[in-house]
Amino acid sequence: MCLAIPVKVIRLKEGSMATVDAGGVQTDISVALVSDVTVGEYVIVHVGFALSRLDPDEAEKTLKILAQGGIDGLPA
Amino acid sequence: MKTRLIELAHGSGGKATDDLVTEVFFRAFNNPALNRKNDQALLDLPPGRIVMACDSHVITPLFFPGGDIGTLSVTGTINDVAMAGAVPVALSAAFILEEGFPVDDLERIAASMAREAREAGVPIVTGDTKVVEKGSGDGVFISTTGIGVVPEGLVLSGDRCRPGDRLLVSGTIGDHGMALLAFREGMSFDPPLLSDCQSLHQLVGRMVEGVPSIRCLRDPTRGGVGAALNEWAAQSGVGIRIREESLPIRETVFSACELLGLDPLYMANEGKLLAVCPPEDAERLLEIMKSHPQGQNAAIIGEIVEDRGHFVEVETLMGGTRLLHWIHGDQLPRIC
């Protein structure tokens, strides 16, 4: 419900923090809520915290559906 | 100079003031009119009508990626003069310094102003210096006034927009506002994001020479493109329609806006301009802008329409329409 955007984890830091990159902008966020995240993964960030992972395979599936205007196949 | 901090004596008008002004400002700005050391500057102006503009600068932080308060005080006023289609001729600079401000910082600021003025070919010919007690200022406030000359026959004014006219921007939007905000929030950018502050009078010179039918020019500083367009719409009594997909914006600025929940259309620009011209001249104007280093990312972004409500609207990426509201104050970052 809240402003949350996908960012890529580029470095893990101590104290459950991580440096993330979003389209060339780098900033530090807390990964206390997704503690097993690894470098290279994408997470959704809200008020300075990673809330959950983004699954690239599911993203691809959704994009395929969108590309043909939702005509066939819908996400599970 | 024995001390390296500004003291109240530096503003008293006595020897301490003279020493400071000589050591810092005269040394940096160094031009014939100034060097006469009068309280005023005598200038020879080319023929034409005179344009005068002034700006006060209270920015924090004083030093930021891509510039400082000094740079802005020169480019901002040169641009205000240039937006009338005028050739800027000279600047004045008044300083209000806070007691305790480091003289080293003042020298850095003066050096920035000197560099910017020299490159622009616009000397700082007169000025003033005052000092206020500690706690009454923010380090330094700078007020600059600029004068310029507009050739006969050229009339640029925000009330001249007509339905059918086209709207152009000279480059990427939101750079300055985001560079400062991100600097304050500790975000870093790759590639680094610098303020776009620059003097635009040479670009303007080429534009008005090639397309004298230009209706108006404006540099969208505080309040961004959104505020500038709403002002024009009200001044001219028209509506403005822009297309989201034609707005030039750096990926890093776009991403930072997404992260912070801000709209780039309201972020400040200090080295960009908006232009309105008749539709038949739009392509030619765009070509002129793009062939100049300061206009490489120029684009036609919209048009003027009839609209009794004087609204500014955006055709969104999705093909829908939304209002570009006349923002009241500063944007607040969205979290929700």
Place this chain on the structure above:
Amino acid sequence: MAYLHEFRDRKSAQALLSTIRNESRPDRDYRLMEFCGGHTHAIWRYGLREALPDNIRFIHGPGCPVCVLPISRIDMARTIASFPGVLLASYGDTLRVPASGGRSLLHSKAGGADVRMVLSTLDCLRLARENPGKTVVFFAIGFETTTPPTAVAILEAKRQGIPNFRVFSNHVLTPAALRSLLLDTTPEKQVRIDGFIGPSHVSSIIGTLPYEPIVREFSKPLVIAGFEPLDVLLAVLMLIRQINDGRAELENEYTRVVTPSGNPEARALVDRVFTLRESFEWRGLGLIPNSALAIRPAFRDFDAEDLFSVSCPSVSDPRVCECPDILRGIKTPEECRVFGTVCTPENPVGSCMVSSEGACAAAYTYGVRRTPDLEVRP
């Protein structure tokens, strides 16, 4: 930005809109409630209302935590902020909501209170460390998305032994609000809703499972949707199909982020710190049982309500304010008597106009409109 631009692609939007136009039946209308304020914002910001056929209507729901914050709780925050030695911090929009007498926390700040905006709860811990002589009170609002960051801050404050950090908890729960909307059977309060667009990031925390009993109990289709305009359009298509088929199922459009089990680690942290309040007042919705969170006794050292025993009486909205009806979807912003005239984002009368996700603020800021004496475009 990866996973963002692709979900705003114009060609895909046009293809989706075309499919929606083909599949929506012209002989009926479709009334879809988007619960979440972020969806309200996206719908207005991208002009989706106009882009969709006229027989598809969005009913804006109460999923804007600033909008549902009752006046009495803001009055309490203002009282706390007025105590000497208090530094009150919150997210941006919270500071602007008008409470009793139309006064907000920004008014408190103008009157000398130390009130600051933060972008993250961790900023509050930094403020507490930097201001040892003050008590930093975080005015916590938000649904299940925003609660885990508050829980982490409290746990971290305990771990670090920070003595001057307190939280004034106003965290609320989504399923409870959804049920309350659907349960209300008073005729004039009943809103016909054909389907729901479910929240993106609340769901990333709570998962999809909590919605199942609601879908079963009330037989309304619910599609959890992502945040981007293409997500919203795809969810609209999925709802249209369900409604046409006479189905009432839970579906998930936002599979790239939302899973059935959500984020159990985040929920566990919240459970450690927070407990259910028996009941809580929601602006516009009244008292709802088991709908909000209070800090557990084990963490009373971080509970602002434990330190400052303030309570403020329940206050009704100004007579002219129609936020209660707007939050329930009974009225649209344009149908409010004071929308855009007396009540504007600069001078908000009610909370729907304050937060950028509030239905009224979104409508006013993005809605193509005309001034009262000129022709109004729908």
